[in-house]
Amino acid sequence: MPPPFVEPALIRRMVAEHGAPLLLLSTQAIRQQYRTLKQALPGVDLHYALKPLPHPAVVAALRDEGSSFDLATNGEVDVVREAGVPPSRTIHTHPIKRDGDISYALQYGCTTFIFDNPYELPKFLPYRDRVELLMRLSFRSKDAVVDLSLKFGVQPADALDLLRKAVGMGLKVRGLSFHVGSQTLNAFKYMEAIGFCRQLFNLAALDGVVLDTLDIGGGYPVPYIEPVMPIQYYCHPIASELERQFPNTRLIAEPGRFISAPAMTLVSSVMGKAERQGRMWYYLDDGLYGSYSGKLYDHADYQFMPLSKLEGKNAPERMSVVAGPTCDSIDVVYDNIMLPELECGELVVSPMMGAYTWATATEFNFFPKTKIVVID
Amino acid sequence: MTIDSESLDLWIEDLYAGQVGLRLRLRDCLFSATSPFQRIAVYDSLSFGRVLTLGGAIAITDYDEALYSESLAHPALAVLPTAKRVLIIGGGDGGVCREVLRYGVERVTVVEIDKQVVETCAKFFPGAARSLTDKRVELVIDDAHRWLAGVREKYDVIVVDAAELVDPASDAFHSVTFAQAMFAALAPDGIIVAPLGSPIHASEHCRSNLRQFGEKFAKPAVYVFDLPSQPSGQVAVAWCSAKHTPTAVPKAMAWHAELKCWYPGLQPALFTLPRNVERQLGLS
Numbered sequence: 001m002p003p004p005f006v007e008p009a010l011i012r013r014m015v016a017e018h019g020a021p022l023l024l025l026s027t028q029a030i031r032q033q034y035r036t037l038k039q040a041l042p043g044v045d046l047h048y049a050l051k052p053l054p055h056p057a058v059v060a061a062l063r064d065e066g067s068s069f070d071l072a073t074n075g076e077v078d079v080v081r082e083a084g085v086p087p088s089r090t091i092h093t094h095p096i097k098r099d100g101d102i103s104y105a106l107q108y109g110c111t112t113f114i115f116d117n118p119y120e121l122p123k124f125l126p127y128r129d130r131v132e133l134l135m136r137l138s139f140r141s142k143d144a145v146v147d148l149s150l151k152f153g154v155q156p157a158d159a160l161d162l163l164r165k166a167v168g169m170g171l172k173v174r175g176l177s178f179h180v181g182s183q184t185l186n187a188f189k190y191m192e193a194i195g196f197c198r199q200l201f202n203l204a205a206l207d208g209v210v211l212d213t214l215d216i217g218g219g220y221p222v223p224y225i226e227p228v229m230p231i232q233y234y235c236h237p238i239a240s241e242l243e244r245q246f247p248n249t250r251l252i253a254e255p256g257r258f259i260s261a262p263a264m265t266l267v268s269s270v271m272g273k274a275e276r277q278g279r280m281w282y283y284l285d286d287g288l289y290g291s292y293s294g295k296l297y298d299h300a301d302y303q304f305m306p307l308s309k310l311e312g313k314n315a316p317e318r319m320s321v322v323a324g325p326t327c328d329s330i331d332v333v334y335d336n337i338m339l340p341e342l343e344c345g346e347l348v349v350s351p352m353m354g355a356y357t358w359a360t361a362t363e364f365n366f367f368p369k370t371k372i373v374v375i376d
Numbered sequence: 377m378t379i380d381s382e383s384l385d386l387w388i389e390d391l392y393a394g395q396v397g398l399r400l401r402l403r404d405c406l407f408s409a410t411s412p413f414q415r416i417a418v419y420d421s422l423s424f425g426r427v428l429t430l431g432g433a434i435a436i437t438d439y440d441e442a443l444y445s446e447s448l449a450h451p452a453l454a455v456l457p458t459a460k461r462v463l464i465i466g467g468g469d470g471g472v473c474r475e476v477l478r479y480g481v482e483r484v485t486v487v488e489i490d491k492q493v494v495e496t497c498a499k500f501f502p503g504a505a506r507s508l509t510d511k512r513v514e515l516v517i518d519d520a521h522r523w524l525a526g527v528r529e530k531y532d533v534i535v536v537d538a539a540e541l542v543d544p545a546s547d548a549f550h551s552v553t554f555a556q557a558m559f560a561a562l563a564p565d566g567i568i569v570a571p572l573g574s575p576i577h578a579s580e581h582c583r584s585n586l587r588q589f590g591e592k593f594a595k596p597a598v599y600v601f602d603l604p605s606q607p608s609g610q611v612a613v614a615w616c617s618a619k620h621t622p623t624a625v626p627k628a629m630a631w632h633a634e635l636k637c638w639y640p641g642l643q644p645a646l647f648t649l650p651r652n653v654e655r656q657l658g659l660s
Binding site: 156 | 394410412413414415431432433489517518519543544545546548549550551
């Protein structure tokens, strides 16, 4: 079930104080999501991936919950360092790095890095006494049982050679990682990937390289408009497969969306309206170049409704178009949506706006990124 | 450590495909360790005596180890008693090897990935494991799929004694599939025996395994035997040869009297399947 909307009275209070548009961030929701996933994946160290919402309040809440963190850039290193996260609770997961990225993370104290190709290995040599590596795998099967490879990851057939090369260069490889992709509807992909990794652990052990860490990535689904399987049922087969196949192994997961998506609600206001070809057009002060950027980059869709409807007011609805504030004609958030007549200045709400919204927003046309306000 | 079975209610559970399973009541846990490959445990159970589990799945038990080992070895070796070289894939407990050594073989090669399985069985299942110390036995500690890729020799009989025959994960790391690697190592008139799984609970898995054999052999034969310690109680086995057929009654030998399960008259009966099993395996 989608989480409940933020109380309308609280929304009005926040807008009265801070103006619109506004992203309302609940750190309680962050904590709740973390605890739920922790319970669904017992024995797995959750590393919150900062990407979808690299906000200091999120990091602080998760730091207090005991979470670890998945970093990919120097900017993300800054966020966790300023939050006082012990570097031992972080891993750096970008497969492609510059020297400055490695040294910056090391300077902070993050020592676990990801690699997925031979060109990356020499970059670690100056730091070989300090870095520990995980090799990221991409899985592609000719029977199309599982196809997890897009941008990153070494192909299974090349994996053992790459592992040998890294070990031969004197680098410390601790384990494997994979990422099955986001918002998958069931856990089959994880199960298959876990089986592949076991095989590679075995082949490595025969070479005398005993791996002790497995990173199962992220991708745990959340309900935007369509419901998804409750997370405890979704994760159950993953957890039992890990327990069976990976005893005495340090297990890592990298949830991002699952933790942050339900924690933020967008409130924007109607800047203007027009009637064109028989449909009402409403122009909001946030749009596709702003917080709704996830509709483009993240292929996500969000619920949308006037605040008045949330307060229980019902009015006749008609086919409408909701557009963002910029001059670009692509900046349409909802084409054909049933809405009651909205007035200029009226507030509209979208829940589940925590992941890949603010993080990927631009300031095109000098419309600034929407301000985040912590509500609890 | 001894567990007081009077005060503790101890069970292990082995689930087949996470859906249906077998529970065994335990008297004691005799051994538990984690090798680089898997969790290995030996329990003392009330119904089946000692039980070896690998990765939580029951591998062998005192009660039916002989049933399993005989049912894998004799249906092939009795048809080709002149076999000189036999390859056992898996089989680190030594049970199948013990049965194979009853014939006049020159060499039995056992390819087991996990040395600790061999060591554990030597301690807790000596009746099976002792066979691995026979002069005719060559024990190779390696991943069978990888090892097969480098093998020049041909084997008269290949017995798969491993949990997973067709493993897409294993196939992904090698240039040929496991089945192809096995075919390449088989003598022209040789026999392959490979468990397919439960015909009831994993019929799709059995069928896809059979399809792989169908690429090499015109009509793989299938037999079924009972194995009480498996969650399904039953194992279907593929029996493949380009030359031989399995269903004649083999000649009786004096030592047949020592066997617990298999005897010559059983051979044709093994291959006589109930209609529902035939259907589930796609044979009719």
